[in-house]
Amino acid sequence: MNNNALSTKKQAKDNYIYTKKINYQKIVTIFVFSIIPIALLLLFTYTPVANMFYYSITNWNGYSKSKEIIGLKNYIQIFTNPDYFRVFPVSLYYLIGSFIQIALALYFATVLSVTKTKGKNFFKGVIFFPYLINGVAIGFIFMNFLKPGGVLDSMLHLVGLSDLITKWLGNVKVINWSLTGVSIWRYMGFNMVIFIGAIQSISSEVYEAAEIDGANRWQQFKYIILPSIKRIVQLNLLLSVNGALSVFEIPYVMTNGGNGSKTFVIQTVETAFKHQRVGLASAMAVVLFIIVLIVAGIQRMFFDEKGDSRI
């Protein structure tokens, strides 16, 4: 990007039709072409962010005309009231889930792009397709799959493992694992497609050379594939922190946040729209926002410096 931006700038300098001095037509064009997008950007991205910080230090309920500034009380409540704090550990399940998901995606990406496999495109399509399915539909599909006497229970019965059967969405000990499993089912194919794209950009000559040198599959993976796609894998691992904290749809549709499956975003939405505590909910949103900013900062630090963050 940086290189591109530089060359663009240079090209623009050389280009008289865009750099001609003050020109009426030029000013009008720039104004007309940018006014609406910039206005929408300011209105729907920057105003909400600014308001969010402001609301977060008030006790506003979202509809009354007056609001009092109460300082950091909302923030203190998030981190001290167990009702609010207990949603953070729920994210850990999804975080562990995304590590498993990335490992699986890496395995299938390698198998489907390097080895001779029959029906490569078919398997790629099958693993990827869930990513495109509507989230509400996925929620219902797995309510049907996991309900007592549902598909999973019948399968376990069939293979003689009926002892394992439990209330997949009722047992507080397993519910978050069940939901994490659904999340892996949904998103693994996406990571896989990204990794396949990265692996395919490795030149085939490298493999041929390795083959001649007698490198086996594992050595090829360890010494050729992994180093070449290391950054994109690290990036995906890092971004899963944001993903784990932003989980909403699947648990909201499937369990409504019940049985200990309430996530940070479900809690925020409930606080704002069910309990009418916009101030407190804004403070929760600010906390999430700051975590995301920290992740983005780490990403910049580790990935931009070396200049190849754009894969």
Added chain:
Amino acid sequence: MKKTEMSTKTLLLNVFKYITLFGTFIIMVLPLIVVVLGGFKTGQEFRKTGPLVLPKNFFNFQNYVTAFISGKMVQGFMLTMVILVSSLVGAIILGTMISYALHRFDFKLKQFMLMLFMVATLVPAITTQVSTFQLIYNMKLYNNILAPILLYMGTDIIAVYIFMQFLDNISYSLDEAAMIEGAGYFRIYTKIILPLLKPAIATVVIIKGVAIYNDFYIPFLYIPDYPVISTALFRFKGPFSAKWEVICAGIVIIIIPTFIAFIALQKHIYNGLTSGSVK
């Protein structure tokens, strides 16, 4: 001796590979198959037979009729289409215009505007909804389908990135030639830039189209009285909660368009995601 050892190992690796592939195939497909089967069963059949038992009558479309009519999925589809088309058209016109202006011209506020877009990529939409909601409410757009349209149009930063990257590869000499022939900037944009951006526009249509079709959060929050396809399906939870066969039909209905789009546009979807995720 050595050779047979090697081939045994290769064979074992191959067996392992196909076992994992077929295992995953079953895990990916089974939850969908039982839903398809369930959609053709009668209520009694659904409750009495196992999930893997084939329906008695594969031409039983009663559940589909119920889902479409009582489930309001027909209206859901129409509304989703209206929102999808308007926000895509708007996002593409606005996105290509701002990208053209920011990419080609040199002007004082340019760096500042670029920075505005850059910083905005860091703002996760999900975190700002609480205060965006208050904004929409004060603009009197709550329960108005303009709300999702404006939000899908106004927060489209990835599109701007894809267009800008693509503009890097469109030579300035084309712009110059047109200018020499007497075209103004607006004509250059409509006659040269826009047609050449077609592949980038296709990418944006695919990425955004899928996201809007599947979005639940925004319509659920902002237009509760106007169910789009995903909120219409979500409402099956109440009235049809004991009628899984109808829910199954609803799931199939919502997936069919996605499936057709996937089969038809497979390559473009893979490429679009890879380029979209690079940003």
